Amino acid sequence: MAPLEALLYGGWVIRRQFLEHAKAVARFAPVRPSAKAGLRAALAFFVPTVVGSALNLPGGLWLAVGGFNTSFVDKGGSYHARFRAMGGTAVAAAAAAVLGSLAGMHPALAIPAALLWVTAWSFAGVYGAAANLTGNIAATTFVIALALPADSALGALESGAALLGGAAWAMVLSLVLWPIRPYRPARKAVAACFDAVADYAEAMSRVAQAGLEDTWQALMQEQHGRIRETLELARTTLTATRQGRGERGRGERLLVLLEGADAMFMGLIALGEDLESLGPPVSGPVADPRAAVAVALLDCANTARDLVRLVQVEGHSRRPRPEWDGRAVRDALTDLDARGLVTRLERARLLDVARLLTEMRERADVALDTACRLPGPPTAGMPPPARELAEEASPSLLEPVRAHLTLGSEVLRHALRVGLTTTAAVWIASVFRPNHGYWVTLTVLTVMQPYTGPTFLKALQRVLGTVVGGLLAIAVASWLQDPHALMALLFCTAALCVSLIPLNYGLFTVFATLTFVLLAEMGSGDWTLATVRIVNTLIGGALALAGTFFLWQRSEEERFPTQMAEALRADREFFAVLSAAWQRGEPPAGAALAEVRRKLGLATINAETSFQRLLNEPRWRTEALEPLMTLLAFTRRFAAVCTLLASRRSVPTTPAVREALERYARAMDGAMEDLADAVLHGRRPRPLPSLDALIGWNVPTPDAAGAALAAEAPLLQSQLERLGRQLSVLHAAATRRLEAAPLSTPEVQPSALNGP
Structure with a gap:
């Protein structure tokens, strides 16, 4: 690249970074x-x-x-x-x-x-x-x-x-x-889970009616992580609420409800995978199964809203009687079948959709019965929770300390950074003795975060918020100096600064600066402290950024591969649990499946959070982000297909089919482990095995095992083929990540996230 081109490109990168951070x-x-x-x-x-x-x-x-x-x-x-x-x-x-x-x-x-x-x-x-x-x-x-x-x-x-x-x-x-009210926080947390499920069902209904394949990916990215975080928060809150309490009735009912919300979420994920694989909506004088599914999903959302009300109000209410299930889909399928408008594979998919809707209705019935009994005495016949939210064994007090006493620990590195930078601020205050010098130190402590991106963002918000708040303080002090009126105003600004924290930290800083500057001016009689606050905040912000960049700083580029590899290995473990059950001739179920599914959700959230921190880091060059975004997106897609496979209630057990499943599982396990290792160590993944040939999909002359799978379980064969496609996209993204050049355009094209 010529010097002039390099200079122009560098200017474009800086301008883009500035705009991104401003946003x-x-x-x-x-x-x-x-x-x-x-x-x-x-x-x-x-x-x-x-x-x-x-x-x-x-x-x-x-x-x-x-x-x-x-x-x-x-x-x-x-x-x-x-x-x-x-x-x-x-x-x-x-x-x-x-x-x-x-x-x-x-x-x-x-x-x-x-x-x-x-x-x-x-x-x-x-x-x-x-x-x-x-x-x-x-x-x-x-x-x-x-x-x-x-x-x-x-x-x-x-x-x-x-x-x-x-x-x-x-x-x-x-x-x-x-x-x-001891259980009120837990009830609100569980109700939030059903509220999130209702939002997801409504969004799925809209997408199912539109029949646009591209919208499924956006829906998954928007909803899955948020719902999993809501479920985890409810789980933590319920565990803390039940800790040390002797009564079991209300706590067990809330646990049953939480499991019901989780099961409905899993059912919606599986249903979405089936719906996405269907063809376009049917036109003409026949019943459209998609329309029946969309109506059922809206009814499912209404049932979830009823559960929100029952859990929050916690009173004896009349039990709603939902009417939705899979019958309307089966009726539409019968009409299509009679006219010869449906293939054998499409028929199997639609029957699976009807089955999933019926099972979700059954789970909703259990949740409604439990919610209506929530405030009352224990009732015989109440379904026991599938797994207890037991308190995890507490490690010794020193165990976390010993685990992090290494410079490889992010916590220790952050503690040393903050300690040294704060000490430098204290030294500056002791030598130069600025007015209200502790404002410098407080800025350092507030701004510095364990990661570079959040520190940079918080520094910008703190400085800009302080400048705006200081200017407002100057304006207020110039025309309002009555102590009683000022105290009334400061009460309002203090309430505003805390209430706005969830929205934006910069807004919190604006009103916090206004509050504490005016309060300090009232106490000292010095009506020029707004300028002092701004200058001290600028000094503290500069110190915080210097400490972050020069003291054991690690870019998120170094952390992201580890988080991404963990998410890929969680995908691999999820499929391994499924394949182990198939080899035993059983449908996958039990606590092991629930635990690995939860682990996968958390690992994916961690990877997405790391990627978001990477986007917030100030960078002198713009990496090609599309391969990383694709890795994240299709990690969830892979998990969604596994969730659909986990919903199966039966697996063919003939020797030929089991042979096909076993060799497919071995190939998938090896490919996923190699892919995770390649992402972690920054190397090119090995070529993928021919997964379609192992199950006889789209092969002119499949072997006996593949032919048996196609004959006995065409839907399972199709779902395994879909899983292989997700893996191939992940493999291609990991390869492109090594070959990627700086982006030539400011924005990543939406088509980069579209599924195959």
């Missing part, structure tokens, strides 16, 4: 504002502030900090889990306030103390997301205390006590003043 900064999450959480956080913050000012209590600032931070920890879930999270955070923050105030009294101790404390609490992420949030609050509290040291040891203890007082108020507000 990400302004992107709103598809959720509603959390108004209740915002109001609760505002009350938790302002009631201690007003009470402390009115009574002239020592440590009024710490009262407000304790109330706000502890309220911020409340992310929902079971009340037991919320109490532990809020209480643990309150204790950790109080200890941070005391120790930080003491260390701040001795400047020589401040820098090493900050390094040790911040690094240790950043490492708390080894215990999960809740511990990570607690660690972040403990670290930020410590650096605030360093900047605002106490006059004596007694003053440091008063700071900790005041923080505990504010935290106690927040806990009373969240857990006592709001009605305590």
Whole structure:
């Protein structure tokens, strides 16, 4: 490439990256504002502030900090889990306030103390997301205390006590003043699963009527990951709610309902695979099976909505009587069969569609019976859960620490990055003594994330939000200085900043800056702090980015192959469970199938999340993204065909058919393992075996095993051929990934995701 062309191409890449990140900064999450959480956080913050000012209590600032931070920890879930999270955070923050105030009294101790404390609490992420949030609050509290040291040891203890007082108020507000209903979070989580199933069924109904093959892929990408995350959240919430409770009636019913939602989701996936393989809609004076399926799917969605209402309301309600099942499809098939308009394979597919609809109706009936009995005493004949959501064996407290004490651990690398960068910010504040220097340190702690892409995005949102919020603070301070009016305004802005967090972090930063700048100006009488906030945020953001890029940074390009290989191996394991059951002459079923299916869903979500982080990373060149997107898309397609195969209730057991299935399974297992290894190590995958020949599909002279499979199970043969096609697309994408040149156009064409 000539120097001028290289320069122009580099300019195009930078411009494209800027536009992509600008879109990400302004992107709103598809959720509603959390108004209740915002109001609760505002009350938790302002009631201690007003009470402390009115009574002239020592440590009024710490009262407000304790109330706000502890309220911020409340992310929902079971009340037991919320109490532990809020209480643990309150204790950790109080200890941070005391120790930080003491260390701040001795400047020589401040820098090493900050390094040790911040690094240790950043490492708390080894215990999960809740511990990570607690660690972040403990670290930020410590650096605030360093900047605002106490006059004596007694003053440091008063700071900790005041923080505990504010935290106690927040806990009373969240857990006592709001009605305590232990199973309410679990009921809402299970109801959300049925709501997601209803959305999926409605979308499938629209796609089935249109009969456009390309739309199935988009539907799968949009819905599958979201529904699996909803099911996992419900599973976690229900497990935490049932932990340590003696009663079993309501908990078991909710478990049955959760399994029912999962089973309906699996049924819809299998149904979608069957529908996609059908031909175009039938025209003319005959009944169209597609139309019958679309109507049944709408009725299925309505039944799921009924389940949402029954689970949420938890009252004795009249049981709905759904009328949908597979009979209308069978009637339409009979009409087509009588006119000779359907082939043998199409007939088998339509019968399979009717079977899946009937089975989904049966699962819905069980869920409706269970939901209507949800609030009552145990009832004889209630279906037991297929598998218990038992609490997993807890590892020892030190086991996660030992597992991550290596520089290969992302958690340890992140903890060291945050500790060193925060210490640099503390050093800058101690040497140059800027006004409100702890704002620099807080920006570092808030912006730095374990991964480069999210850190860069959050830095942009933090800086832009602070600039906008600072300008708003200047405008408000210029015309409104009445203390009572300002307090009323600040209550509203505090509620807004928390309620808008789920939508966009930049909006949260705008209103948080407006709130805390005006509050600081009221307390100090200095009405120029908005500029100070902006400058300090710029310094902190620059430090955070420098620490991220120069201290043990690993690009997502290095992580993505590992996540993608795990998803491919989960696909391989899913099919291995199916083939093992076939070799025993049994239909696949049981806890092993459910567990491997769940593992596959989580592995695919992890790979998609890694790819999204890759897109958010700042890059000086644009990689060819189409092969990576295809790998992700067809990993789900492969899983969907496996789900359809898992729904079979019988498998031919003649020796010839079993021979065909066994050799197909061996070839598929080897090909999937080689593909996963090739993606992981960045090599070219080996050529695929001729899978169609193994099952006798589209072969002029199939051998005895292939001919037997075609004669005895044409639908199974067709489904295995479809599985082979998904594998061939994955194989081609893995090969193109090695040959890919930088993209020549700014956008990936939608056709790259279309199925064969």
